[in-house]
Amino acid sequence: MKNRLHDYRKLYEKHQLLEEEIPTDPFELFHYWIKETETNKEVEEINTMTVSTVGLDGFPRSRVVLLKEYDREGFVFYTNYLSEKGKSIENNPKVSLTFFWPASERQVLIKGIARKVSDAESDEYFQSRPRGSQLGAWASNQSSVIPSREFLQKKLDLLEKEYENKPIPRPSHWGGYKVIPSEFEFWQGRPNRLHDRISYSRENELEWKIDRLAP
Ligand SMILES: Cc1cc2nc3c(=O)[nH]c(=O)nc-3n(C[C@H](O)[C@H](O)[C@H](O)COP(=O)(O)O)c2cc1C
């Protein structure tokens, strides 16, 4: 059986991205796009992004994570350092991030290097999480094969007893990565599939080379 999805055909026509209107700093444009998308209350989890890594087997692998912080240096997400992605990053810190905001017909691609954030930063974020999520980080040996759902539940039950009325410390294998970009691409959907694609490549600490790419 062949399942055809040919009839999904959306016309992108909400915005445009023109050289004369963009900032010289890509972080500024990213911030503007996030803020604009945030004003649309129908959009859920605008902070989802796909992080792609190169695995130990040489294959790329992508998965969605949550962007928790960004500044003029980079983009931070939290995860298990011993997960598949954690091991891949330790072996090869070259990653890409992809944001897709369908409501604003926009995509942002980022190429960069992932670095662990400081222990103090990871501690601070970990302590801001709900206790259930903190215990979840202890319970889950992320990316490993487990025998059953019950296995996880039992671990959680034990942890709940162990940490009853006690603060939960951050596992040393759980923390943040900050992706320091060397390239951004901002994609704005346009009619006739002739989209706007503006790329920023880092030239030095402060300067970025701006190019328009064919859609
Ligand atoms: C919306 C959404 C948000 C997620 N956020 C995170 C996250 O912030 N950190 C994380 O480790 N996993 C997150 N996950 C789970 C990851 O997609 C993935 O399953 C997990 O990190 C294991 O990936 P790995 O085995 O490739 O390392 C999220 C999944 C979804 C769908």
Ligand SMILES: Cc1ncc(COP(=O)(O)O)c(CN)c1O
């Ligand atoms: C497994 C896992 N780890 C970490 C996170 C980070 O986000 P939060 O601190 O909001 O749980 C998520 C978010 N969905 C997650 O699924």
